[in-house]
Each structure stands twice: as C-alpha cells, then as structure tokens.
Amino acid sequence: MMGQRTLTLMAAALLACALPAKATVMPPALDPSTLPATGTVHPRFQSYNIEMVEVTGGRFWKPYRLGPPASPEDRYAYRPPLDLANPRLVRLAAALGPAIVRVSGTWANRTWFQAQPGTTRPPGFDQTLTMAQLAGLARFLRATDGELLLSFAGVPRLPDGRWDPAQMQALVAASRRAGIRLIAGHYLNEPNLVHLTGTPKGYSANEFARDSDLFATAFRRAAPGALVLAPDAVGQGPAIEALARAANQPVLGVEAMMAPMRVTVDAVAYHHYGGVSERCATSGPLALTAASAFDPAFLARTDATAAYYAALRDRFAPGAPLWLTEVAQAACGGSRWAATFADTPRYIDQMGRLARAGVQVILHNTLAASDYALLDERDFAPRPNYWAALLWARLMDRRVLTTDHPSPTLRLYAHCLKGRRGGVALVAVNLEAEPRTIALAQRAEIYALADADTGRAVTLNGTRLALGPRDALPALNAVGADALTVAPRGVSFAVVPDAGNRACR
Structure with missing residues (x-):
C-alpha cells in the first residue's frame, strides 16, 4: 500500500505531464478600484x-x-x-x-x-x-x-x-x-x-x-x-x-x-x-x-x-x-x-x-x-507628441495613484480620472517591438496611440488623427475593452469612469 507521500508525488508528476512544457502563469488582472493615492x-x-x-x-x-x-x-x-x-x-x-x-x-x-x-x-x-x-x-x-x-x-x-x-x-x-x-x-x-x-x-x-x-x-x-x-x-x-x-x-x-x-x-x-x-x-x-x-x-x-x-x-x-x-x-x-x-x-x-x-x-x-x-x-x-499631450490634458487628474510596472519595457501609470468622482485613468507605454496587454478587472475605455507608418502621424484606435475643417480638433473616440493593449512601441490610455476608487472621490 502506497503512503501518502508517494501518492502526492505521483499526482504532482501526472499534473506536470498534463501541462504544456512552458506554461505561463498569468498575473492577476489590475483592479483600478484598489489603487492607492501617492500624491x-x-x-x-x-x-x-x-x-x-x-x-x-x-x-x-x-x-x-x-x-x-x-x-x-x-x-x-x-x-x-x-x-x-x-x-x-x-x-x-x-x-x-x-x-x-x-x-x-x-x-x-x-x-x-x-x-x-x-x-x-x-x-x-x-x-x-x-x-x-x-x-x-x-x-x-x-x-x-x-x-x-x-x-x-x-x-x-x-x-x-x-x-x-x-x-x-x-x-x-x-x-x-x-x-x-x-x-x-x-x-x-x-x-x-x-x-x-x-x-x-x-x-x-x-x-x-x-x-x-x-x-x-x-x-x-x-x-x-x-x-x-x-x-x-x-x-x-x-x-x-x-x-x-x-x-x-x-x-x-x-x-x-x-x-x-x-x-x-x-x-x-x-x-x-x-x-x-x-x-x-x-x-x-x-x-x-x-x-x-x-x-x-x-x-x-x-x-x-x-x-x-x-x-x-x-x-x-x-x-x-x-x-x-x-x-x-x-x-x-x-x-x-x-x-x-x-x-x-x-x-x-x-x-x-x-x-x-x-x-x-x-x-x-x-x-x-x-x-x-x-x-x-x-x-x-500637430506632431505626434501633441496628440499624446492632448489626451493627457483631457484624462489625467492632478491626483496621482500608485501602480506597479509589468516589466522594465512595459511602463504603467495611473491618476484619478479628470472630471469623474471615483474614476481612474491609466496610461501604459510599451517599449517593445511586439504588442503587450495588461488584464483589467473592470471594463475600460481605451485610447490606443500608434505610429501611422510615416512616423510623422499617429493613429487613435486605428484612425489617423488630423485636424478638420477650420482646424477643428477631431473627436477622440475610445473603444470598450476588458484589457489594456498597447501597440508595439506605442502608448495606450485606459479610462475606468466607474472604478469607485476611494482616493478619487
């Protein structure tokens, strides 16, 4: 009769065989409601x-x-x-x-x-x-x-x-x-x-x-x-x-x-x-x-x-x-x-x-x-940095929240959302040549900026940004998503209006 230790080792071995050779442990989804204030x-x-x-x-x-x-x-x-x-x-x-x-x-x-x-x-x-x-x-x-x-x-x-x-x-x-x-x-x-x-x-x-x-x-x-x-x-x-x-x-x-x-x-x-x-x-x-x-x-x-x-x-x-x-x-x-x-x-x-x-x-x-x-x-x-500055001006409140960076090449920052009690605004910067994604615990509105091939222009959620008639600013429309995806060497903002963050009330 096999002992308890032997059964445990066998179960662990069977589980290891069932998993892929390079199984990835996914980090927990980021919860904007819990981010503490830092200043x-x-x-x-x-x-x-x-x-x-x-x-x-x-x-x-x-x-x-x-x-x-x-x-x-x-x-x-x-x-x-x-x-x-x-x-x-x-x-x-x-x-x-x-x-x-x-x-x-x-x-x-x-x-x-x-x-x-x-x-x-x-x-x-x-x-x-x-x-x-x-x-x-x-x-x-x-x-x-x-x-x-x-x-x-x-x-x-x-x-x-x-x-x-x-x-x-x-x-x-x-x-x-x-x-x-x-x-x-x-x-x-x-x-x-x-x-x-x-x-x-x-x-x-x-x-x-x-x-x-x-x-x-x-x-x-x-x-x-x-x-x-x-x-x-x-x-x-x-x-x-x-x-x-x-x-x-x-x-x-x-x-x-x-x-x-x-x-x-x-x-x-x-x-x-x-x-x-x-x-x-x-x-x-x-x-x-x-x-x-x-x-x-x-x-x-x-x-x-x-x-x-x-x-x-x-x-x-x-x-x-x-x-x-x-x-x-x-x-x-x-x-x-x-x-x-x-x-x-x-x-x-x-x-x-x-x-x-x-x-x-x-x-x-x-x-x-x-x-x-x-x-x-x-x-x-407007140059590409102008469009990023415009999004910052519209979304990022003066109250700063604490976040952890997913990696040295995927930077993440958070502020309270401008004009919305309890809301949170995130911005991620991807320095890598491949897209990166950050899982979110709450659904968000995404503003993803990416290079428009020429380097001199920028797209927002796939649409090239440009001034309209009489230099009218274009509509900066978000798309809903359950995760924050950042283009290769891109920048993405994520807005969670109903985050319920206590530091942002």
Whole structure:
C-alpha cells in the first residue's frame, strides 16, 4: 500500500505531464478600484515653453531641412517673431490649457525690454522685446488660459558689479498693466552654463547666489504673489560640469550656487535633457541614436536628474516643490526623430515617472519651435507628441495613484480620472517591438496611440488623427475593452469612469 507521500508525488508528476512544457502563469488582472493615492501635482502640471527668441525674432536652432551645419555658428538660423495671433496656434494651445507658459531660454539672458518706443538697445544685449510683442503675448495668454513664467537677463550691472533689477521691474510692471497673470520668475536661464548668461567674465557661484537673493527680494516687491524659482540649472551637476570642462567652457557647480543663497525660494527649478542632438554632438556620452528612444536606460535618466535636484532641495530649500522648467527629447533643438511618434513613449513615460516622483510642474520645450516642438514650426500642424499631450490634458487628474510596472519595457501609470468622482485613468507605454496587454478587472475605455507608418502621424484606435475643417480638433473616440493593449512601441490610455476608487472621490 502506497503512503501518502508517494501518492502526492505521483499526482504532482501526472499534473506536470498534463501541462504544456512552458506554461505561463498569468498575473492577476489590475483592479483600478484598489489603487492607492501617492500624491498630487500642480493643476498646470503639463505646461510648455515659448522661447524668448521666438517672441522677439532671432537666431535659433537651424532646421535639419536646411542642411548640416558647416560650422558651430551655422547651427543657428534666423526666424522672424512668432505669430502669436495665428488662429491654429491659439486653438491648439488652448486645448492643452490651463498651462504655465515659460518665456525664457538661453536668448532671454541677453534680451532687453524696450519699455519706451524709440529708445536704443544698450551694449550687452542681443535681442529686443518690444511693447507690441509683449501685448501680443498677453493676448495669447488670455486666449489660451496661460499664466506666465519669466526669466530675466544677466545685464545690466550696478557700479559695484551686482545685478541691476531695473529691467526686471520694468518688464514686470508692463506685464501687469497688460493684464498678464505672472505666476513665477527666476534670475537667469541655466546659470550653471555661465558663459551663456551675459554675466561678467569670471562670474562665480557666490556672485550668482548674491544676485539670486537680490532678484528674489526685488521680484517679490514687483510681483506680489508670484513665485520665486531657483536655480533653474541644467543637468546633474557633476556630469554636466565634466562635459563643460572637456569642451573648455566655464561652468558653475550647482551645489556651490545654492549653498550661499540666503533668501528662501518658493520652488526648486531645473532642466533635463537626456542627451544632445546631432547639431551639438555625434559621439560621446550624450549623443543619441534612434534606438535610444526605446532604451529603458535612456528614459531613466530623468529619474536621476530629478533625484539630484530633490537632494539639493532637501538641503537648501526644505519643503519646496520641484519644477522641471525645461525638458525635451534632446538639447540643441532635438534629434531628427524628436518630431516623430518615436518620441511619444518618452514624452508620456516622463510625465508618468515625474508625477509619481512628486515633481509638480513639467514645462516641455517647446510649443512650436524646432524639432522637439509639439507643433510644426512652419504651419503649426500637430506632431505626434501633441496628440499624446492632448489626451493627457483631457484624462489625467492632478491626483496621482500608485501602480506597479509589468516589466522594465512595459511602463504603467495611473491618476484619478479628470472630471469623474471615483474614476481612474491609466496610461501604459510599451517599449517593445511586439504588442503587450495588461488584464483589467473592470471594463475600460481605451485610447490606443500608434505610429501611422510615416512616423510623422499617429493613429487613435486605428484612425489617423488630423485636424478638420477650420482646424477643428477631431473627436477622440475610445473603444470598450476588458484589457489594456498597447501597440508595439506605442502608448495606450485606459479610462475606468466607474472604478469607485476611494482616493478619487
């Protein structure tokens, strides 16, 4: 008579023979009703930049269609001032609102505000912002529900070498008279790249801290209620410092800039670019290829940069929120594929990552200039990232929920559903060349974005997205499903209006 142990072993052996050789244990279906809250983001979390040089006109990144640069200076090409009254531009920007509109960039460091018509630009400045251009910006902001974030030039200087706040005071006063809602400001754009700031030769980290404090005090007097941001530096300190020194360019350490600051800031601002375009580098640690778009390590670089500034914030500005005030696929105008659907997984993945990490605001660079723009700079036609941004704006609430990623190449994020108590919105990013599916415990409405073969266009649930007559936005129709399927290297949103999630009530 066989013992109990023998019977158990035989039963196990028979069961093993009955199963396929490579049986897969399916993960349990995701239940949106049980996802816990992890935090909130700013109501204008998804925002964008309009470069100051777009408003004034000037030399910005040369389009690839004009041919490769013959010299470093040939990386730029003149563009006239942006038509901020263009009906298509205004309509498409308004659809992303409410947003913060940052008017800044490297060129803002040397832009002079002409408060009185007919006055002559003084030495040290390269561009002029006129009253008429400021009025046009004010009309754009009103039409799109935009609040303005400004940075200010590093010139002129007081006789003792300190920064002179007169230009800032004039621009803030004129902005307020024009009816602009000024949400925040900061002193200089990317001040750690000191050679691009317009500050005197040999400008030091201690001098930056002194002038940043001076700015904070003067700006709060000029713009009561507006937030003071700092340092607005770019990249992780040690990494970018090493690269700048290798290029024989002066650079300030971010820690050394922040440590001597004495005036409290309202938010810690920083920039992130995961690499540089071929305009600036074709080799080296920051050079990118098309394969980088789907590389988990490339996408994770934004985590490292956020963690770097979070650590500095905890030391020098405890409790202040993080604002990512400039970000795109790559610095130097973006790679050739920044304008294609290949960049859309990065765009959404970065939003999901940083919302979960507690970053309060993300300002994409740019709305409508160069290859990394949401809109084509020639005719303002929507690029693939625009359609993804539009879905995010319509579906994702500021309340962030906790989810687990199915794998390193299948990323999943969750927020409360905008405008629906108890509802949940999910978004999945697939970095693989095959479709992936996530089982759901509740039926959902799916918005699946995929490449429309050309790379320059995108489909929603199989239908190509395009503007209609008079630039009307198309209907963004969902399809019902019991699972969240994501196209190869695609992005899919899933909406569960009746999830009954307690954190979303």
